[in-house]
Amino acid sequence: MSQESYITQKLQKSSPLIQNAFAIAAAFGTYFCMYAFRKPFAVGTYEGLSYLGIDFKILLVLTQVAGYTMSKFLGIKIISEMKPHLRILAIIGFIGIAEIALLLFAVVPYPYNFICLFFNGLPLGMIWGLVFSFLEGRRWTEILGAGLSASFIVSSGVVKSVGRGLIQFQNIPEFWMPVATGAIFVIPLLLFVWMLSKIPEPTEQDKSLKTERAPMTGEDRMLYLKSLGFGIGCLVIFHMALTAYRDFRDNFSIELLEAIGYAGSPSNLSRSEVVIAFLVLTVIALLYQIRSNKIALQTSHGLMLLGVTLAAIPTFLLGQKMINPYLWYLLVGLGLYLAYVPIQCMYFDRLIAVFRHKGNAGFLIYIADSTGYLAAVSILLYKNFWARELSWLDFFVNCSYALFVIGLLTILSAMIFYRNIKSDTMDVKAEVAT
Numbered sequence: 001m002s003q004e005s006y007i008t009q010k011l012q013k014s015s016p017l018i019q020n021a022f023a024i025a026a027a028f029g030t031y032f033c034m035y036a037f038r039k040p041f042a043v044g045t046y047e048g049l050s051y052l053g054i055d056f057k058i059l060l061v062l063t064q065v066a067g068y069t070m071s072k073f074l075g076i077k078i079i080s081e082m083k084p085h086l087r088i089l090a091i092i093g094f095i096g097i098a099e100i101a102l103l104l105f106a107v108v109p110y111p112y113n114f115i116c117l118f119f120n121g122l123p124l125g126m127i128w129g130l131v132f133s134f135l136e137g138r139r140w141t142e143i144l145g146a147g148l149s150a151s152f153i154v155s156s157g158v159v160k161s162v163g164r165g166l167i168q169f170q171n172i173p174e175f176w177m178p179v180a181t182g183a184i185f186v187i188p189l190l191l192f193v194w195m196l197s198k199i200p201e202p203t204e205q206d207k208s209l210k211t212e213r214a215p216m217t218g219e220d221r222m223l224y225l226k227s228l229g230f231g232i233g234c235l236v237i238f239h240m241a242l243t244a245y246r247d248f249r250d251n252f253s254i255e256l257l258e259a260i261g262y263a264g265s266p267s268n269l270s271r272s273e274v275v276i277a278f279l280v281l282t283v284i285a286l287l288y289q290i291r292s293n294k295i296a297l298q299t300s301h302g303l304m305l306l307g308v309t310l311a312a313i314p315t316f317l318l319g320q321k322m323i324n325p326y327l328w329y330l331l332v333g334l335g336l337y338l339a340y341v342p343i344q345c346m347y348f349d350r351l352i353a354v355f356r357h358k359g360n361a362g363f364l365i366y367i368a369d370s371t372g373y374l375a376a377v378s379i380l381l382y383k384n385f386w387a388r389e390l391s392w393l394d395f396f397v398n399c400s401y402a403l404f405v406i407g408l409l410t411i412l413s414a415m416i417f418y419r420n421i422k423s424d425t426m427d428v429k430a431e432v433a434t
């Protein structure tokens with residue numbers, strides 16, 4: 001018996017606690033390391049640089065997000081059709097291409113190196129769907145998804161702290177810092193991807209409770225859109241606003257922290273995100289206790305409404321000088337991820353379980369993500385060309401109020417739609433093993 005088959009069989013015979021801990025560690029670690037190849041460039045300020053009439057940092061963000069957005073559109077087909085045995089090779093290959101693009105970003109002369117970030121973002125947009133495909137369709141998907149989601153909350157701040165530290169303490173130039181940060185995480189990445197490959201397949205009980213997940217055809221995708229199109233459309237519109245909001249906060253965290261007087265230490269980039277991740281992880285993980293898939297779906301709507309409210313009320317209090325600025329930054333982040341994480345890890349998984357169409361969550365996630373990052377590009381263009389007089393902070397405050405209004409309208413519409421639509425099959429209750 002090979003070492004690989006031995007490890008797989010030992011995991012299959014182990015307790016659910018050990019299996020879930022192993023799966024969370026593998027998925028968290030893989031996606032955490034991916035961020036080391038995606039986000040460190042954003043910690044640079046590139047002060048005084050511009051090209052084509054655009055602030056150079058905005059141009060870099062736009063270019064990478066453009067590649068990431070195209071990746072999401074391609075992923076609607078690629079991820080939904082991906083055969084399970086190809087996922088590991090795809091993860092390694094895509095991240096390898098991203099690191100090569102960061103090397104080119106360092107060696108290609110300014111300002112033409114901005115185009116390299118397009119080819120950095122292009123493959124990385126596939127990673128979430130590939131990793132989540134190992135976790136969906138299980139009794140414990142909420143817990144596994146919460147662990148995975150914690151990675152993108154924590155990782156952005158941590159890898160940017162690493163990048164900031166390389167600039168401040170190792171005197172690494174801003175253009176070389178991203179590829180250097182990625183290189184630090186290569187070996188951990190390979191370890192976690194290997195662990196990911198050892199996660200046992202869903203059991204027959206998992207398939208019964210959550211519906212078996214399978215690659216999709218074009219006909220399968222059209223069936224989903226015809227039967228659930230209005231509800232999906234509402235969530236897509238909300239996710240567009242939410243993704244643009246999250247991406248702006250993520251890419252310009254340095255500028256926002258400077259505006260409120262907390263940008264001095266690199267640790268400020270990660271401290272708030274660790275707190276947010278812990279709180280969000282706890283809330284989302286508890287949702288696996290909800291046995292009815294329909295109730296869990298509606299509960300996720302409630303979390304999204306709570307999230308956009310948390311983004312708006314502290315922002316109002318900040319304007320009235322009734323709240324500590326750093327607490328405002330933390331609460332807004334908490335609200336943002338309380339709304340964002342359900343869509344990324346549990347909402348579409350439960351939607352499939354309720355209506356029991358053939359398919360996988362990757363298809364629906366990538367519809368939402370593709371339009372979401374398109375909105376993120378649009379927001380950045382608007383900020384650069386039509387709202388240049390607004391500070392980063394003032395612009396973000398306006399976005400907080402807009403997110404609240406859009407969220408209220410779209411989420412309530414989706415809740416009403418799903419309550420009235422009739423499923424062709426009985427709702428299956430996800431029994432939790434005791």
